[in-house]
Structures are given as C-alpha cells and as structure tokens.
Amino acid sequence: MMHVYTLLFIIWTSPVVLGFSSGLVSTSCDTMVPRHRAQAQTVPSPYTVTVDRSSYHAGYTIMVTLQGQSTTFMGFLLQAQEVGGSQPVGTFSVTDGQAQLLSCSGTANSAVSHTSSSSKSSVKVLWHAPASGSYKDIAFRATFVQSMKVFWVQVESATVSYSFISSASCGYSKLCMSQPSNCDPVSSDSCNFISVLASSTNSTFHVEISGQASGYVAVGFSDDQYMGNDDIYICVDGGNGSVQVQHAYAAGAVAPQKLPLGNVSIIQTSITAGIIKCFFSSENTISTQPGKAAATPMYYLLFASGPASGDSIEYHSTKFSSSQKANLRSPQLLLSGSSEPPIVKAHGALMLISWMTTGSIGMLIARYLKAATKGKRCCNKDFWFLAHVTLMSLSVIATSIAFILIFSYFGGWSGGSHPVLGCIVMILALIQPMAAAFRCTPGHKWRFVFNWAHALNALVIKILAVAAIFTGLGLIDTTDSRWLQKVMGGFFAWEVLSFLLYELNVRLCAKDKTEPGSDSKSTEVIFLIIFVLGNVTFLVALLCGIGQS
Template identity: 85%
Template sequence: MMHVYTLLFVIWTSPVALGYSNGLVSGSCGTMVPNHSAQPQTATSPYTVTVDRSSYQAGDTITVTLQGQSTTFMGFLLQAQEVGGSQPVGTFSVTDGQAQLLSCSGTTSSAVSHTSASSKSSVKVLWRAPASESYKDIVFRTTFVQSKRVFWVQVNSATVSYTGSQPATPVPTVSYSFISSASCGYSKLCVSQPSNCDPATSGSCNFISVLASSTNSTFNVEISGQASGYVAVGFSDDQYMGNDDIYICVDSGSGSVQVQHAYSTGTVTPNILPQGNISITKTSMTGGIISCSFTSQNTISTQPRSAASALSYYLLFASGQASGGSIQFHTTTFSSSQKVDLTSPQLLLSGSSEPPIVKAHGALMLISWMTTGSIGMLIARYLKAATKGKRCCNKDFWFLAHVTLMSLSVIATSIAFILIFSYARDWSGGAHPVLGCIVMILALIQPMAAAFRCTPGHKWRFVFNWAHALNALVIKILAVAAIFTGLGLIDTTDSRWLQKVMGGFFAWEVLSFLLYELNVRLCAKDKTEPGSDSKSTEVIFLIIFVLGNVTFLVALLCGIGQS
C-alpha cells in the first residue's frame, strides 16, 4: 500500500517539477518565490535588471535587460509592478527564444519567464504601458534562479517614473509610411533594421511584418524601406540567398508600385513567377520610401517545384535600384536572427550575416597583404645582413623566406579573387572590387617579372630592383585601401570597430618599417659592417613586429567571422 501512495505522489508532483525547467511558473506570480523547497538568498544579487528609460507615458515601450554580472542564471520570472504594489502592470513581448510570455493575475502577457534551464548571461524583452489606466511609478521585479537551491527573489530595476499622459495637442510628426510597428509582437511577426524601429516615424527603418494562418494558405505581408527601386522579402531555409520564395515591391517606372512574386536559384537575379493569388491592400512610394501591404494565398516554396511542409523560415530583406520594373543588385540586406514560425506573432532581432565565401575572401586578403606579404617585404628590405652567410638549397636564407611568403600571398590573393567573383559575378560594391582587381593584376606581374630578371651583376639589374620594389609598394597601398573598403561593406556596427582596428594595424606596420629604416640609416652612417648587436636588434624587431601583426590579425579575423 505504501508503494501505491508513493507512486501516486510521484505522478501528482511530476508535472510541477518538470514544469520548472521550461518556465511554466504561473503559480509563483503572486510571491515570485519558486517552489524549490529552499529559502531565497539574502546576499547582494549578482544579477541586474536595467531599463532603457527613466520615465514613461501611456502606450510607451521600454526595453528591459536581465543580465548576470559575474555568473549565468538558469531561470527567471519578470513582472512590472507599481511601486508599493504587487499586481502586474502592462504587457510584455519577447525578442528571442530564451523568453516566453506568462499570464499573471488573469492578465495575458503580464509576465515573462525562461523557456529552458540552459545557462543565460543576458535576456532582453519589451514592456508596453497600457493605453489607458490609472498610472503610477513602476519598477521591474525579477526572480533569478542560479540553481535549484540558489535563487534571488524580487531583484528590482531603477524606478521608472510616470510623467503623465500624452499631450492633448501632440507635436506634428512626419509620417514616412502607412505601415507601423504598433502591433508587432501582438498581432504580427516583425523584423527590422535598426532593431525595433518604426517605419511610420523613421525614414531609415527597413521593415518586414508577416502573419500566416495555421494552414499556410493565407499570409499577410508588409514591407517598407528606403530604396530607389524596390524592397523585397524572402522566405528562406537559411540566411543566404538561394532557393528562396520572394515577394518584391518594385517601382514600375510610372510612379506606381507593383508586387511581384519570384524565386531565387542563387546569387543571380531571381526568376519572376506568375503573381498567383495576391490581393494588394495598399502601396506607396514617397520621399524615397517604398511601402506595400498585401495578402497572398500562394504556397511558400523554398525548393524547386515543391512546397515546404513547415511554417518556419528565415526572413530576408533586400532593397536596391530598379529599371522599368526590373530589379538590379541589392544594396541593403539583412535577415532575421533565427528561423521563425510565421503563425506566431513576435518581435524579432535582425541578424544579417555575411556568407562564408565572403568571409573567406576577406580573411585570405587580410592574411595575404597584412601578414605574409608584409613580413616578406620586411625580410627582403631589412633582414639580408642578419642572415648573411646562411644558405639553404644553394640560396640565401632571406631570399627563400621572401619568395615563400610572397608566393603564399599571391596564391591566397588568387584564391580570394576567384571565390568572390564566383559568388558575386558582378562589380557591385563601389571602389572595393576595382581596387581588388588592380591588386590581383599587379600581384601576378611580380612573380612573372621576377622569373625573367637579369643576373645580379648585370648592368640593368637596378631597373628590375627599382621596378620590383615600386610595384610592391603600390600593391601594398592599394591592398590596404581595398581591405579598408571591404571592411566598410561588412562592418554594420555603430562604432565601425573593424575599420578602427585596421587603422591601428596599418599604423603599427608603418611604425615598424620606420624603425627598421632608422636602424639601417644609423648603421650606414657608421660606415661599418653590421655587427652582432645590430643583427640581434633586427631579429628582435622582427619578433616584436610579428607578435603585434598576429595580434591585430586575430582581432580582425574574429570580427570578420562575426560579421
């Protein structure tokens, strides 16, 4: 009989126990204390709750960030409450898969909790003040769970003051688009760049919203963005162009906007399909902003001639120029940061990512002309004396090192050139591809000219030496310019830190070459053969140069990988 009672107790309590890890903790809404059979921690919490504004008005949206200062957390429960009160205020929407909405005190979406017990260092959610209600100052209260027996209850944010309702006579604002982000997370799925921007109030907001029925038979789409020819949305199985179902809002050439249905087979112009069952709600093209809203009953397909069975896709945005209703290569792109269910209203973060082939191109060019090429040039110019008398395969050691490093640079440049043109197949990108082509041509001239150079004692040898050195200098300058412009194409951060690091990298090389040149001049002034001390100095300079070079290189390679 005791075994029966034990079994019944396990069956009765198991749903509660299992529910904790997936965040279904509505039973803890009142006290915000998890049912973990342990007491809350009394020491200072290692976690913080921060907000992006110190006051609010009716209908305002506030970004709330939960963050661990020195350790991660497994679970959490977040509510907005009036100062001195305990009832939840307002509603939340989530922006990533680490958080889910809960109903507390009978109010839908009035709390947020975790979706799994995985370790988290930071979670961001959005809170919206109700449109009409009696308002007071509020505070965001959070319970953080580090482990089953270690948790902190009601960790508070700074107080957010209520500053009154919206003015009775609002300040006139410019309306950029008839499309708005007001219902994002509630009645439609949205992704934009910049994140959380509103196309109705921002002229620089590129925006997509979608909401599909559960049967995948009907879905509503809104697209808005700053463009001179078209804006488009793609439904894709990945974050890259190719095998995507696309809808394009394009300038027809007569001042009106057409909605086109298309399918992409790669990085070339998409194939225009019959429009199918599309009902256009509204379109506009004013002030450089193209907007359109429509309903489609076409089946989404991300494979040739086959309909996808799932409702989860990455959302891709693209915009660019058009001519006579035909789109040209895109100038602006981004994608959703994750694959999303089109039937689930939510607010997504944009997470555009460069294709691996583009990253490989950038990495190879960076290694070629900022590391192997630089070291090869430095050795040929300044390390001959330090390696004097040292030979291998009947060749001077400095010569073998120079030829090896420069050959690697030319080979890597050729591979990078082939990769990017096999991907892009055009000259888009401004000055960057032009500079890259010139670097490629001059880089190939170097070894070909060296293969036909005259002997060291020939009277015209100095012509080759000067031409070889001058061509190398031109290649270096153009390669640095190409790298700067290339990093500008992939670095979308506000600080533009990749280009700043590249600036430091170039300054480091210039400083190193100047120090070597100064050392050479001092030795020449003494009119003596470089001694062991001078050779040691040159070797030490080389070691320091390589260490600094590799440090900058690794930083930039990491940045390219994350771009």
C-alpha cells in the first residue's frame, strides 16, 4: 500500500517539478505566479529588469536584461505589458541558450522563460514592438525564482514610453532635419527633430516636432536661414501635461505675431521629462510674405526651442536651420547648416575684442604698469595714462558699435539674460569716460573717491562683460561639447591667474619698500607681453568659432 501512495505522490508532483525545470510555464502567463505552493516574497527583489531604450516606436527592438545583483536565479518568466494592464504586448526573440519563447494569451512568442533550472546571473533577450495597432507606454515585468519556495513576482522595469515621432521613414516617406544629424527622437533624449510631408495633390502637410525644451519647440518655413518673414508653428507647454499648437508669423528678429490656428488638425501631442512632441496636419497655405503664397513649396526649415511664459514664447535657447532649401513634397534627409547672420557675428567679434584685448590690457596698464613707464611722457601726459585712455576709449567705441548693430538687427528687445547683461555693460561703459571728464585734480582731497569708484566700476564692467560673452556664446554654440564656452572659461581662468601674479608682484615690491628697479620693470614688461599673447590666442580661437557658427 505504501508503494501505491509513493507512486501517486510522484505522479502528482512530477508536472510541477518538470514544468519548473523546463521553463514550460504557460499556465502562469495570466498571473505570472509560479505554481510552487508557496507565497511570493514581499521584501525588495535582488533581481532587476533593465532596458536599453526609454521609449519605442512601431517595429522598434529593445534589449531586455534580467540580472541578479548579489545572487543567481534558477527560473524566470518575462512579459511586456501596457502600464496599468496585464495583457502581453509585442513579441520576443532569443539568442541566449538560457531562454526560450512561450505563447501567452494566444499570442506566439509573447513571453520568455528559462530552459533549465541551472543557476543564472544574467539573461538578455530582444523585444520587438508591434508593427501596427494601438500603442501605449509599457513596462517589462518578470518573475524570478531563486528556489522552489523563494521567488519574486512581477519585478518591473522602468516605464518605456511610446514615441509617436521617429526617424524610421526619413528620406523615404517624409522630409527630416535633426540635430545632432541623423539622430532619432525615439532613442535620444537630446535629439531636436523636425519632419514634414506635404501632399502632392493638395495643400495639406503633416508636421512632426520633437525636442527637449523648458517651454516650447517650433518649426519655421523661411526663404533664408535667418529669422524674419517666416511662417511658424509652435508647440507650447500648456501645463498639466498638455501641449498647445500655435500658428504665428515672424516679421523680423522679434517675437512672432500669433495668427489664428486655421485648418490645423492636432493628431497627437505629449510632454515627458521636458521633451515636447507634437504631430499635426495643416491645410493652411504656407506664406513667408503676408498674403502671398509660393508657387512651389521650397523653403528653408528652421528649428527653435526655449522657455515660455504661459502660452507666450520667449527668446530661443536653441536654434538651427537647414543647410539648403527643400521641396516639402520631396522626402529627403536635410543637414542642419545654419549660419549666424554677419551682423550678429560682427556684434560678437567687437564685444570679444573690446573685453578680451583692449579693455583687459587698458585695465592692467592702469593698475600695474605705472612704475614701468615712470618718467616717460608724450604730449605732456604720462605714457601709461595715454595708453590706458586710448585702449579704454577703443573698448567703449567698439562696445557702442556692437550695441547699435545688434539692436538695429533685432529691431527691439529680445528675451534672455544676454541682452540684459549687454545693456548694463553698455551703460556702465559710458559712465566711465563721462565721470573721468569731471574728475578732481590729482592733488584734490576727494580724488580718492573718484579713483575707487572708477576702479570698482571697471571691475563690475569686466565681470558683467565676461558673463555677457558666456551667455552670448551659448546662443550661437550648438555643438554637444559647447567648446566655445569652454574656451571662454579657459580665458577667464587665464585672466584671473595673470592679475593675481601682477598683484603678488606689487605686494612683494611694496614689502621691500624700494623703488622698482630695472629688473622689476623688465619683469612687468615680460608679464605684459605674455598676458597679451595669451589673450590674443584665446581671442583668435573664439573669433574662429564665431566665424564657423
């Protein structure tokens, strides 16, 4: 009788044991709970489910990794499921001998499990998104079995969001432009992307825009690579996860004028982790001149993104344009090859020259080189004074010209910190010569007030000018490395070090309580030559960068 009970027990338990070791666990698909007659663990899982993408698109593939942090696992069951749902999504393929495909909910290859009960520390499989259907955000959920009585159920990966915009058909069924070039908004959070496809039979065109921004992303249709006379569509963060689509016209380098939205159908929009996306179609006629429509839809594409205040956009923080005009009805890949307008480059060059050479050298001469030129006069004035006045006058003149150029180009005020800093620098720079014209005589008892105020104002101007240059370079440097700002950072460190060395030299001379000798004067002149060469080197590098921007 005992043999009969033993045989019955073996027959009753064998499906469980065999099913566990072989990984054929389709019966657990719905709940993902293994039939081990034990309760799932409630403590944090020592296993993780990770993915190599944060978003997906139709037909895309994601690598999924199951891994033990500090211990191995014997078995597993993995599915992709909609967030908030339990039905499997997509299909898997395996290249790892430790994994096999299963059918769940009647869908072939919709789950993966182990092939044996051997210890595993890591398993990698591939998940393939459906080629069509209704798409939602998904998560990968796995059950990990450590032993017959120790297991964790539905350990979840990070959410993988569905991206309705991708570069998959760029050049084949739509016209695309992106920065960095050929990036994909599905796989890269830093990808700024535009796609357009105009109908060959009517005026309808479809637009996709994606980019990381604090307020808005926009696409413009233009006759040139610069802002002005542009037909613009803007996707603005509307708050609470909503995105508004706006239509506008830019008459110049100023804030665009809003237009009625017109015949625009919004297909889909989203904002996730600061990435704004919108997909819409429009039957509005594209016009870069008010009331005039082009015979052929040939335009430069412009991209811009930046902050917004409510539903009003502010000055862009990122912008680029296509390197050539494109026919909106012709699918192709466009390179971004925008160039700053010459007047903007001239503005930047003048400001760099003013505050990296003439201004810096003029300030240094007045502070540290009076003794080196003692006794040397020209036109009945000390040589150091003439050099200081000449250099600082050139700085004020160049700053004024740069100020006039940029305001004449933009035709008004633009947002952001750069114009604010620039205006303050301009005002303080004009105060310097005006105050100097009414200064007291050298022997007057109140002369020290002018000396201190003059020096303090110069220091403030210098600091604000450097800050203005930093923010200005940030507007034109669209490279991933931001190398122009890094060069400017190197220049700032160079100037601080140079002034500290000069100050140290002055302190040492004062400590000796002796008149500077010929050796000291030679040292100061050598320092000046080195300082000028260093400044000019940084200046040339930045001027080259502006020329190529």
